Amino acid sequence: MVETSRALAPTTKVFVETIVNSVCTVVNAPAVLHEPTFDANCWAPVKDCLDSGWVSSVGSYVDGFEQRLSAFTGVPQAIAVVNGTAALHLAYRIVGVKAGDEVIVPSLTFVATANAVAYLGAIPHFVDCEPSSIGIDANAMRQYLSDISEIRQGRLFNCVTGRRIAAVVVTHVFGHSPDLNAILSVCNEFNLPLIEDAAGAIGSFYKGQHAGTVGHVGVLSFNGNKVITTGGGGALLTRDPHLAARAKHLSTTAKIPHKWEYCHDEIGYNYRLPNLNAALGCAQLDTLDDLLLRKRSLANAYVAAFTNIEGVGVLTEPSDSQSNYWLNALVLAPQKATERDAVLAGLNDAGVMSRPIWHPLNALPVFSHCPSMQTPVAKDLYNRVINVPSSPSLAKLCP
């Protein structure tokens, strides 16, 4: 910290200290970015699962977890899988993405959103976002697709690369939903299925509909850094019984049901969530309402703490979104973008774990061969958005 501080200009030093102090009025250092909350009630189902001997990919907790996810999110079926990345991979596959296709992916999202496109031999094609939700900018995407693509016999093609464009994926960034109606409208104009990467968005709603249930397929994650966790885990959400059946079939090695024969009719995966992890998931769902209250309380505390701080604000839910506030985010003013790394160093040195938003994927060398529209908003936000500690346990609720 000493090294960093020495090098800072006086105004930067004051700015950093103000931010560190403001964050520390909300959370006590040290604080990690996001850790799960377990109460003593979580033991019982996990122990029961061990006692039953059914710890693997078939079991009553998997069924129960899926039923409860379905009830909570309001879709007829949820399919529990090993993690959010596996759910994305299946989602792309069941909507028909094939090797050599392109998938429209936001520039600002976790790398798994794009990686899972590549798993199918398909190519991510990056688009820009808008600042209120940090999700895809529907209008910019419409204009861009009008410029570079054309529909031939009902299928959309990229006129520049000649490849088919097969789907759009949107991310609910930090739990905030993008303008899904506007995005869905563009998808319909261009005959594209919509996948929702709602990995961090359990408990988030867009106009009353749960995140991940507006498009054709939605994806949740229960990784250890999410609002609820199964250790590792994820789920697909869909209203389409055909897609749900396809996802389940593909997640169980595409095995054809038979009393004893091992016949498989497609290239499938070993993607089912183990019962052991689902048992923890059931326990976590019991606490979800309380965790969501805590998350909102913490977000309100950040807003209050930063109300009168010049040069930095707090990202709040867009008007149509009821966010779970998975990760709280500070947004530096444009003139403060150059001070982002000093702020990050100051916060982390103070024991307050903080991170910038994801690196714009289209700027990573690994995706440099992929098509992309100009993404000035993503590039700008990358220099100004900082996630701060957001664990539900940090909320100081009234007793």
Added chain:
Amino acid sequence: MVETSRALAPTTKVFVETIVNSVCTVVNAPAVLHEPTFDANCWAPVKDCLDSGWVSSVGSYVDGFEQRLSAFTGVPQAIAVVNGTAALHLAYRIVGVKAGDEVIVPSLTFVATANAVAYLGAIPHFVDCEPSSIGIDANAMRQYLSDISEIRQGRLFNCVTGRRIAAVVVTHVFGHSPDLNAILSVCNEFNLPLIEDAAGAIGSFYKGQHAGTVGHVGVLSFNGNKVITTGGGGALLTRDPHLAARAKHLSTTAKIPHKWEYCHDEIGYNYRLPNLNAALGCAQLDTLDDLLLRKRSLANAYVAAFTNIEGVGVLTEPSDSQSNYWLNALVLAPQKATERDAVLAGLNDAGVMSRPIWHPLNALPVFSHCPSMQTPVAKDLYNRVINVPSSPSLAKLCP
């Protein structure tokens, strides 16, 4: 059962009854094919993991599980991942299999061995097995590769398809090791790396070396049907520190270490084993020696029970293999091959869960486009090999 029995010829009926009765002298019905064994001690590490809050893909149990796997198998490093299929996928990738390559795969193996080849856009190329281990027949593979391939500038090419042949994978079928020295010798002749699918073979040894540690990379599974389980889980084994580092990097989204930035330098995966599952794995490793004794005892009981039964034998470990006897297998005499389904029906109807060996993969429509040598031995064994209940808890050990 009544329906099946009615239709049987008298000699078949007697044969089936003899087998059912013999199996039932070894195990009490009902008996599943393979279920895990948990003792009361397995709860402590799982509870400790929950209490620590570290349930996800980083944690002391993951490190401990890897260290203990490394010590048990005698390789410098083991990398724990979400399941055996993920381990296979990584194994193919780190030895250099690329889209459009072919990988030599045995006809008789679980479908994941071939699926994971396809995940990379590569093509399984099937070869035959030999009856003693049901593993790859080294001599037949040598002759076949001599006939259809040629080495150009150090790389092997299939002269028929024009594609590169990039690797060989062998499977330790039911825990029995194939003749690895002979297979490795063929691999060296043709400049091919050797991957060992030892998914079911923890505790199996080939000439004193643990299964999965003879070739370049080996793969273990801890699925619920294996000798020890983590719910879902797997591991890579390798003596090559470069390959180990690559596997670990790719299994953690290929993220470049940095205090806060999300930069990734390759298409990576979300494949690390959660700490919760590793905690169970540590508990299971404590019991492995005992489980292996029980497995061997059960196998001996099957051998004794079938010693004087005409028309059927028990598969025993090949001369160079010390098998964990993951799955016990009856082998019908050639003239009894037509009675396989009657035997399967009889056993399952009696509550003794039994299955044929895997369907030859090259005969499944999903792999019909893939190159294959003639596989008469695999085809023959498919009609004669039946797995019978093999859970360690079934062993009747002396007190």
